[in-house]
Amino acid sequence: MTQTPQLRPSSGIRVAEFIANVGEGNKFSKIELFDAVPGVSQADRRMRDLREMGWVIDNYKMNPTLKPDEYLLKKIGTRIHEGQPRPKSVRRSVTGPKRRRILERDGHTCQVCGVRAGMDYPGEPGRKAVLTIGHIIPNSRGGSDDESNLRAECTRCGDQARDITMDPPSAASIFTRAQHVGGLKEKKRLYGWMAAGHRTLDDTEAVFNDWARLPRAQRLEVMNQLGQQVITEME
Ligand SMILES: [Zn+2]
Known part of the structure; x- marks a missing residue:
């Protein structure tokens, strides 16, 4: 052979x-x-x-x-x-302009954990995050390939997310947990994500993501400037 x-x-x-x-x-x-x-x-x-x-x-x-x-x-x-044919409902991953639109909409950020494409996975220095397009409700549970059912997911969360969707949590348990997120500010943030249908960045995260795209020398410069300010304000 x-x-x-x-x-x-x-x-x-x-x-x-x-x-x-x-x-x-x-x-x-x-x-x-x-x-x-x-x-x-x-x-x-x-x-x-x-x-x-x-x-x-x-x-x-x-x-x-x-x-x-x-x-x-x-x-x-x-x-x-x-050689048994794949069921029609099992789609290949989303590609082309649709993929680009979703990545753009989701800010090239995993909608589960918030990691940005090309940055290190949290807790795994040196392993760069790769984003894919995932289904919020999988095809096997009747989820469609509409953009409203698709989101950017890193490959790490994609695996986990799919495992979790095998046995989805109840609406009641999610509401209970949502009521217990820390403080009104966090609750408003969570509500904002729900209303937007995806995770949005707060100011701190947005600044960090933009900072992370600077060349290394400029990253250090900005980091040191802020560091000085933090020290000054603590004194
Ligand atoms: Zn993720």
């Missing part, structure tokens, strides 16, 4: 094949998945695709008996690794 890149199965098919071989009712770890599918940096994403095609794969958030890097295959869905 030839191994030319053009003839290699897609990463989605390779991930499906690996997980199907694990067998229903069995566990596998993230490490095993990466080992079994060399070069697949987006294994998580492919797993999400599988979930949208009826594969039931539990993680530790859904099943407390699992460790954080463990998964449990409960049910095999569409057998794309055996």
